[in-house]
Amino acid sequence: MRKAILVSIMALMIVAMFAVNPLNLYGRDAEGRNGVVAAAKPEASEVGVKILEMGGNAVDAAIATAFALGVLEPNASGLGGGGFMIIKLANMDDAVVIDFRETAPSAAGPTFFNLDERNRVINYETIIGGKAIGVPGEVAGLLYALENFGTMxxxxxxxxAIEWAEKGIPVTVNLFSIINDNYEKIMMMENGAELYLKDGGIPYEIGETIVLKDLANTLRIIVEKGKDGFYKGEIAEKIVAEVQKRGGVITLEDLANxxxxxxxxxxxxxRDYTILSVPPASSGGTHIIELLNIMENFDLAALGDNTPETLHLWSEAMKxxxxxxxKYMADTAFVDVPLTGLTSKEYARTLAAKIDPSxxxxxxxxxxxxxxxxxxTTHLxxxxxxxxxxxxxxxxxxFFGSGVVVPGTGIIMNNHMDDFVPTPGSANSVEPGKRPLSSMSPTLVLDPQGRPYMTIGSPGATRIITTVAQVISNIIDHGMTIQQAILAPRVFRTASGPMSIEGRISINAYNKLLEMGHQLTVRGDYDAYFGGVHGVLYNYDIGILFGGADPRRDGQAFAF
Incomplete structure (x- = not known):
């Protein structure tokens, strides 16, 4: 244990060193005339670009990148998880959203979790172990997109992805830090420790590689048998056995269905740009539009970027x-959600009128x-x-989901049951087959002429909503390039509590916000708390695609 503590201290020192090194911020963007992929791992972006170079379309590249990310960034996503995708190909009149969010097992219900007398979840059941696991949707979602919109x-x-799993994934400063931060979770269940720690329970060092042969074999089964190779048969049986061993209730029928x-x-x-994003069970797209609708009532360009006046408006609109x-958001298959009202310009004007600029x-x-x-979470x-x-x-x-790793498969299972409200009576309470509320917000932007302009998104829980909106505003209101918009400082707040700000906010802005009456929490200069944006923007004037990637993660864009 003493050795683990020393390793953790060393990790924090290394992370701090890299966080203040300005050279680590640059060289993450890319530009090209043919195609760009921006993802949370440079190796994954390179996979996607190679698919484009082979003649694959954007969907082929995206699915290859997504499978590669599940190997190269196993702490954040993978076969045991779920998500959302938005696609708009040039020959499509309308964009399509693929919702491959996890669902609650059929045996779950509003009283699924054990609570104490204060209605607090006992033994971290929503976070660690089998009860935290929703029925995963990633394999179904990625393969559906490939089969219906891809060409390969x-x-x-x-x-x-198979080749990276066999060759071994590189341990970066970021991954080293995440493994150390989640050391106890990994150690709690022996299957994860066997994969992500060396003999003796010691974390891998920066520059070493972690070989994931079981995961490579699982991917081979998916290649051979498709969706059924995951949701039925041997893999499904192993998932059910391990989840139930750890206290969960997922069955073979849940997976098959x-x-x-x-x-x-x-x-x-x-401001005349069209925003296309994902509907519930993600709250992200709806509230990005609501947030931007509110901000549209103010002249942000005149107020300036990252001025106290602008930051104040963002904070109030976020509240x-x-x-x-x-109050309103949940899975629309179970709850009636006022989506039209929430995205209404008229409604946004009534909200903007509540904001006192002082x-x-x-x-x-x-x-x-x-x-x-x-x-x-991850985004590409x-x-x-x-x-x-x-x-x-x-x-x-x-990170590392529920901590449950299915033996012999390399699959890390999600803990997205934590995204439900654990008590009865909420729009987002647990029900069988229900999708937990999400903030994931893969988003497309069309320019004022209706042409494809930008694709963007981020990890970061509820910060996804505010982060994506701020980056879009940085580009449209302040004329930033996509990489400048990603690098710019961010703020976040919810309906209550302090405003969180990155440490690069100017001291003058900081002091002015205090004078205005804001409570402030100062975070790191480039803090992963605020997500990790990856986006691509098309400049029609010069015919070049620009990819941007976030130094708050290991992201990098590739182009050709």
Missing amino acids: SRAQVIQP YDLQIRKPVVGTY LIFADRA KPMESVAAGDPWQYESGS SVMDKEGNMVAITKSINY
Whole structure:
């Protein structure tokens, strides 16, 4: 244990050294005339670009990148998780959303979790172990997209992920830190320790590689048998056995009956740019549009980027949208959600009118959108010169998910049951087959002429919503390049509590915000708390695609 503590201290020292090294911030963007892939691992971005070079389309590249990310960044996403995808190919009139979010097992219900007398979850059941695990949707979602919108075979797009699993994934500063931060979770269940720790329970060192042969074999089965290779047969039996061993209730029937959803995107505009994003069970797209609708009522360009006046407006608008999110958002298959009202320009104007430009609101309640009704996650972005766009955000929730690793498969199981409200009576309480509320927000942007302009998204839990909106605003309001917009400082707040700010906010802005009455929490200069944006933007004036990647993660864009 003493050795583990010393290793953790060394990891924090190394991370701190890299965080203040400005050279670590640059060289992450890319530009090209044919196609760009921006993902949370450079090796995964390179996989996607090679698929494009082989003649694959944007969907082929995105699916290859997604499978590779599940290997190269196993702490954040993978076969045991789920997510959302939005696709708009050049020959499509409308974008398509593929919802491959996890679902609650059939034996789960509103009283599924054990609570104490204060309604607090006992023994971390929503986070660690079998009860935290939802029925995973990643394999179904990625293969559906490939089969319906791609041009290549399973073997072609999954082979790079297999090769990385066999060769071994590099231990970066970021992965080293994450393993150390989650050391106790990994040690709690022997299967994870066998994969992600060396003999004796010691973390791998920076520069070493972690070989994932079991995961490579699982991917081979998926290549051979497709969706059934995961949701039925030997792999499914191993998943059920391990989940139930760890206290969960997933059955073979739950896996065999998993059903993804094809949805229409939620659509809005921001200063004549069209925003296309994902609807519930993700709250992300709806509240990105709501947030931008509120901010559209203010002249952000004149106020300036990262000035106290602008940051104040962002903070107040965030309070309003998170109050609405808490009251109204849930899986629309189970709850009636006022989506039209929440994304209404008129409703946003009523919310904007509540904002005092000189001081923060003391308390915030949800608005009434009904009267405006008419009748640790990862992200990747792909765009090519034809205007084909794909954005995927996928996750196992917390780093290393539930801690449950299925023996003989390399699969880390999610803990997305934590995204439900653990008590009865909420719109987001547990019900059999229900999708837990998410903030994942893969988003596409069209320019004022209706042309493909940008694909963007981020990990980061509820910070996804505010982060994506701020980056879009940085580009549209302040004329930043996509990489400048990603590098710019970020802020976050919910309906209550302090405003979180990155340490690079100017001291003048910091002091002014205090004078205005804000409570502030200062985080790191480039803090992973605020997500990790990966996006691609098409500059039509010069015919070049620009990819941006976030130094808050291991992201890097590749182009050709």
